[in-house]
Amino acid sequence: MKPGPEFKKNILSRAATPYRELPASVYALFTATVVNGTGIFVFPFLALILTRRFGLSPKETGDILFLTTIAYVPGNLIGGKMTDLFGRKHVMMISQFLSALMFVPCGFLSDPYMIAGFVIASVFFDGITDPARQAMSMDVTRPENRQTAFSLIYMGHNLGFGIGQLIAGFLFAAAPSWLFWGNACAACAALVLVGVFIPETLPSREELELSMLSDSTEKALDGGLFRALLSRPRLLVFSFLITFYGFAYAQHRFALPMQAGELFGDDGARLFGFLMTMNAVLVIILTTPIVALMKRFAPIFNVAVAGLLFAFGFGMLAFARSPWVFFLSTLIWTTGEVLNVTNERVYVSNHTPMSHRGRFNAVLPLVTGLGFSISPPIGGRIADLSGIPSVWIMVSSAAALAALGLFYLGVWERRRHFA
Incomplete structure (x- = not known):
C-alpha cells in the first residue's frame, strides 16, 4: 500500500518543524547565503583554471592557492577588530x-599571474567580511536554536553551491x-x-554589561583578545585539532579535480x-535527518565522528580508478x-564571549584554517614526488x-562536568 497524501504531508511537516520558529533575520541570512552560494564559481575551479586552461604545474598551482589563503589572514584580523568596533553590517557591506569587485578584471585577462593577483586581493577583502558574517549569525541566534539555525544557513549555502557548480562546470569550457x-x-545580489x-x-x-552578571559561557568579558582567549583553553585545543580537518578537506578542491583530470581528461572537469x-x-x-539523529550527543563527539568519516571517505580515493569510487567517496x-x-x-559559538565575537571569528579561523592553507602546497609537492594517491593517504591519517x-x-569535558 502506497503512502497517502496525508502521510507525505506529515513527513514534510515534521522535517520543516525545527525551522519554523527561527528569527526573521535567520531566514534573511539563509536567502542571502543561497544567492551568494550560487555564484561561488572561482575557488572550486581555480586549480583547474590554472592547470588545464593556463598550463601551470601542480606545484605552481599549489603555491598560488597557498598565497590566496595567506592573503585571508591580514584581512581576517582587520575584519575581526572592525566588526566588534563598528558593527557587523557596515563591515560586511x-x-x-x-571582494566581488576584484573578480571583474579577471574575466578580461589572459595572464594567469595577474588573475592570481586579483584573486588574492579578493580573498583579502573576503577575510575582512567573514568575521562580520559569522558574528552576525551568532548575534541573531541563541544556544537553544543555534544548531537548527546554523544547519539552515548551511543548507542554504549548499543549495546555492549545488546549482552554481553545475553551471560552473559548463562555463569552464564554454x-x-x-x-x-x-x-x-x-x-553583490546577496549584499x-x-x-x-x-x-x-x-x-x-x-x-x-547584563551578560556579565550571568553564568553563561557566552557572557561578555572586559579586556583584550589575548585575555579572552586564555579564558577559553578548551576552545583553543578544539580549534587546534580542527586544523587537521581543514588539512584533509582542502584536498577536495586541489587533489580531487587534478586526479579527475588525470584519470578522465577533459571529462574530469565535468565529473568534478x-x-x-x-x-x-x-x-x-x-x-535535517543528521541534525535530528545526532542532536542527542554533545557537539564535540559529533565532530569526532565527522573526522572518522573524512579519514575513510578521502582515504579510499587513494585506490580510485573509476567514477563510482568518486561518487561513493x-x-x-x-x-x-x-x-x-x-x-x-x-x-565554538557556545564558548565565545559575546563581547569578542568578531575577534574570535577572526583569530580562531586562522588556527583552524592553517591546515587548509598549507594543504595545497604540501599536496602539490607530494603529488609531484609520488603521485596523488599518496596525498589521500596522508590526509586520511591526519583526519x-x-x-x-x-x-x-x-x-575529559564530560568527566569534569559530572565531577
Whole structure:
C-alpha cells in the first residue's frame, strides 16, 4: 500500500518543524547565503583554471592557492577588530563589495599571474567580511536554536553551491570569463538582501554589561583578545585539532579535480562539477535527518565522528580508478562534512564571549584554517614526488588522528562536568 497524501504531508511537516520558529533575520541570512552560494564559481575551479586552461604545474598551482589563503589572514584580523568596533553590517557591506569587485578584471585577462593577483586581493577583502558574517549569525541566534539555525544557513549555502557548480562546470569550457563575472554578480545580489532585511546586530553596551552578571559561557568579558582567549583553553585545543580537518578537506578542491583530470581528461572537469553538485545535494538531503539523529550527543563527539568519516571517505580515493569510487567517496566525506559543520560552529559559538565575537571569528579561523592553507602546497609537492594517491593517504591519517584527539577532549569535558 502506497503512502497517502496525508502521510507525505506529515513527513514534510515534521522535517520543516525545527525551522519554523527561527528569527526573521535567520531566514534573511539563509536567502542571502543561497544567492551568494550560487555564484561561488572561482575557488572550486581555480586549480583547474590554472592547470588545464593556463598550463601551470601542480606545484605552481599549489603555491598560488597557498598565497590566496595567506592573503585571508591580514584581512581576517582587520575584519575581526572592525566588526566588534563598528558593527557587523557596515563591515560586511563594504568589504564583500570590494571582494566581488576584484573578480571583474579577471574575466578580461589572459595572464594567469595577474588573475592570481586579483584573486588574492579578493580573498583579502573576503577575510575582512567573514568575521562580520559569522558574528552576525551568532548575534541573531541563541544556544537553544543555534544548531537548527546554523544547519539552515548551511543548507542554504549548499543549495546555492549545488546549482552554481553545475553551471560552473559548463562555463569552464564554454565561457570561462563568466566564472569571474558571475561570482561578482551573485555576491553583490546577496549584499542587497543583507542591506534591506537585516538590521545591525552589534550588542549594545547595556546588553554586554547584563551578560556579565550571568553564568553563561557566552557572557561578555572586559579586556583584550589575548585575555579572552586564555579564558577559553578548551576552545583553543578544539580549534587546534580542527586544523587537521581543514588539512584533509582542502584536498577536495586541489587533489580531487587534478586526479579527475588525470584519470578522465577533459571529462574530469565535468565529473568534478557533478561531484560538487552531488556534495551540495547530499547536504540538503542529509542535514535535517543528521541534525535530528545526532542532536542527542554533545557537539564535540559529533565532530569526532565527522573526522572518522573524512579519514575513510578521502582515504579510499587513494585506490580510485573509476567514477563510482568518486561518487561513493563523496557520499562518505559529505556525511562527515554535515556532522562537522552543524556541530563545530555550535561548539565554538557556545564558548565565545559575546563581547569578542568578531575577534574570535577572526583569530580562531586562522588556527583552524592553517591546515587548509598549507594543504595545497604540501599536496602539490607530494603529488609531484609520488603521485596523488599518496596525498589521500596522508590526509586520511591526519583526519583520523584529529578525531581521536577530539574524542578524548570530549571525554575529559564530560568527566569534569559530572565531577
